Amino acid sequence: MNDRTMKAVLYDRYGGPEVLHVGRVPRPEPAPGEVLVRVHAFSVNGGELAARSGRIRLLTGRKFPQRVGLDFTGELAALGEGVTEPGAGEGVTEPALGEGMTEPAVGDRVWGVLGRSSGFGSAAEYVSVPVKRLGRVPEGLDPVDAAALPVxxxxxxxxxxxxxxxxxxxxxxxxxxxxxxxxxxxxxxxxxxxxxxxxxxxxxxxxxxxxxxxxxxxxxxxxxxxxxxxxxxxxxxxxxxxxxxxxxxxxxxxxxxxxxxxxxxxxxxxxxxxxxxxxxxxxFSGNPLREDFDDLARHVAEGKLRPAVDKVFALEETAAAHRALESGGVRGKYVVRVTP
Missing domain, CATH: 3.40.50.720 (NAD(P)-binding Rossmann-like Domain)
Incomplete structure (x- = not known):
C-alpha cells in the first residue's frame, strides 16, 4: 500500500448516513507552523451531520468528495517548518502544547479541533493542523475517552x-x-x-x-x-x-x-x-486555541470535568455513529476509534 495515502471517511453526495464510506486520500504534509497528527479517535458532532445532509450547502458547496470529522485526539507524527523539537535549535520560543512544554515533540499525545478555515476532515488516519490549535492530553486519560472532550x-x-x-x-x-x-x-x-x-x-x-x-x-x-x-x-x-x-x-x-x-x-x-x-x-461557533486546551486540561486534572462517552465505533462504522446521533438520546459523545 502506498504510504503517501491514508484512510478517510468521505461522501460523494449529500444525504443520510448511508452516503458515508471509507476511502483513500493523499496523506497531508504539514505546512509551516503545522504539525501532522496520527489520529487515535474523534467524536461525531451535530455540525457535520448538518453539512453531510446538505442543510448548509450554501456554506459547504457542491465540490465532492467531502470529509467529516471536526475534533481529534492523537500522536504527533511530524512537524512542519518553524516547529522544531526540543534541543533542535531555533524554533518555537513560547509554550506550544500546554504548560511546561516549551516545544512540541514527535510522539506527544495531543487533542485539538480543526479551525473554522479548515472545515472538516479529522475522520482519517492523519490530520495536519496548526500547532496553535493543539493541546496536550492530560496524563492518564485514555485517548478514546479524551476524544469526548475537545468540544x-x-x-x-x-x-x-x-x-x-x-x-x-x-x-x-x-x-x-x-x-x-x-x-x-x-x-x-x-x-x-x-x-x-x-x-x-x-x-x-x-x-x-x-x-x-x-x-x-x-x-x-x-x-x-x-x-x-x-x-x-x-x-x-x-x-x-x-x-x-x-x-x-x-x-x-x-x-x-x-x-x-x-x-x-x-x-x-x-x-x-x-x-x-x-x-x-x-x-458563536467554537474555534479554540492552545490556551483553551490548557484551561480544559486544568479542569480535567482538578477533577472538575470528566469525559462522557456513550458508545465507541470503529472507523468503518462512522455511518452508524452518524445514524445514532441523528436518532437522539446521546449521553455525552459518540466516539470513533481510528487506530486499534
Missing part, C-alpha cells in the same frame, strides 16, 4: 467568556445530555453556579450525575414554568425567543446552534436581539 472548549468559551458566569448565578443548560451540554453542566457546577439541566426523561439521572442541581424533562414542562435564569446556554437552536424570555434582569443568553430548518431567518433573529428586546442572544 468542551466550546462550553468553556460560552460560560467563561461569552456569558461571564459568576458564582451563585442560576444557569440553564438546554440540551444538557449532549457533548457540549454535558460539559457545560460540569463546568457550571465548577464555576459555582446553580445548574438546571434540560434533557430527555431517560437522561435525567445522567445529567444529575454530572452535577446538575435540578434536572428537568424538556417534554414535560413549558419553558415559562422553569423560572428565571442569569445565564441560558442553548445547544439546540430552535425556539430561542421563548428561552430568551427566561432571562432575569442583567441575564445573558448564549447559543451555539441555530434553527437548521430556517437558517437565514434564525440567524437574522439572533442578530436582531442586539438592537431590541431584553437580553442579547450571543451566537
Amino acid at each position: 468542551a472548549t466550546t462550553a468553556v468559551t460560552a460560560l467563561r467568556d461569552k456569558a461571564g458566569l459568576r458564582p451563585g448565578e442560576r444557569l440553564l443548560v438546554r440540551g444538557a445530555a449532549g457533548g457540549v451540554g454535558s460539559a457545560a453542566v460540569q463546568l457550571g457546577r465548577a464555576y459555582g453556579a446553580e445548574v438546571t439541566a434540560l434533557a430527555r426523561a431517560a437522561n435525567l439521572d445522567f445529567v444529575r450525575e454530572l452535577g446538575a442541581h435540578k434536572a428537568v424533562d424538556h417534554r414535560a414542562v413549558q419553558p415559562a414554568e422553569l423560572g428565571r435564569f442569569d445565564v441560558v446556554l442553548d445547544t439546540v437552536g430552535s425556539d430561542l425567543r421563548t428561552f430568551r424570555r427566561l432571562l432575569a434582569p442583567g441575564g445573558r443568553m448564549v447559543t451555539i446552534a441555530f434553527d437548521l430548518s430556517r437558517p437565514v431567518a434564525s440567524l437574522g433573529s439572533i442578530a436582531a436581539t442586539a438592537v431590541h428586546g431584553r437580553g442579547r442572544v450571543r451566537f
Whole structure:
C-alpha cells in the first residue's frame, strides 16, 4: 500500500448516513507552523451531520468528495517548518502544547479541533493542523475517552467568556445530555453556579450525575414554568425567543446552534436581539486555541470535568455513529476509534 495515502471517511453526495464510506486520500504534509497528527479517535458532532445532509450547502458547496470529522485526539507524527523539537535549535520560543512544554515533540499525545478555515476532515488516519490549535492530553486519560472532550472548549468559551458566569448565578443548560451540554453542566457546577439541566426523561439521572442541581424533562414542562435564569446556554437552536424570555434582569443568553430548518431567518433573529428586546442572544461557533486546551486540561486534572462517552465505533462504522446521533438520546459523545 502506498504510504503517501491514508484512510478517510468521505461522501460523494449529500444525504443520510448511508452516503458515508471509507476511502483513500493523499496523506497531508504539514505546512509551516503545522504539525501532522496520527489520529487515535474523534467524536461525531451535530455540525457535520448538518453539512453531510446538505442543510448548509450554501456554506459547504457542491465540490465532492467531502470529509467529516471536526475534533481529534492523537500522536504527533511530524512537524512542519518553524516547529522544531526540543534541543533542535531555533524554533518555537513560547509554550506550544500546554504548560511546561516549551516545544512540541514527535510522539506527544495531543487533542485539538480543526479551525473554522479548515472545515472538516479529522475522520482519517492523519490530520495536519496548526500547532496553535493543539493541546496536550492530560496524563492518564485514555485517548478514546479524551476524544469526548475537545468540544468542551466550546462550553468553556460560552460560560467563561461569552456569558461571564459568576458564582451563585442560576444557569440553564438546554440540551444538557449532549457533548457540549454535558460539559457545560460540569463546568457550571465548577464555576459555582446553580445548574438546571434540560434533557430527555431517560437522561435525567445522567445529567444529575454530572452535577446538575435540578434536572428537568424538556417534554414535560413549558419553558415559562422553569423560572428565571442569569445565564441560558442553548445547544439546540430552535425556539430561542421563548428561552430568551427566561432571562432575569442583567441575564445573558448564549447559543451555539441555530434553527437548521430556517437558517437565514434564525440567524437574522439572533442578530436582531442586539438592537431590541431584553437580553442579547450571543451566537458563536467554537474555534479554540492552545490556551483553551490548557484551561480544559486544568479542569480535567482538578477533577472538575470528566469525559462522557456513550458508545465507541470503529472507523468503518462512522455511518452508524452518524445514524445514532441523528436518532437522539446521546449521553455525552459518540466516539470513533481510528487506530486499534
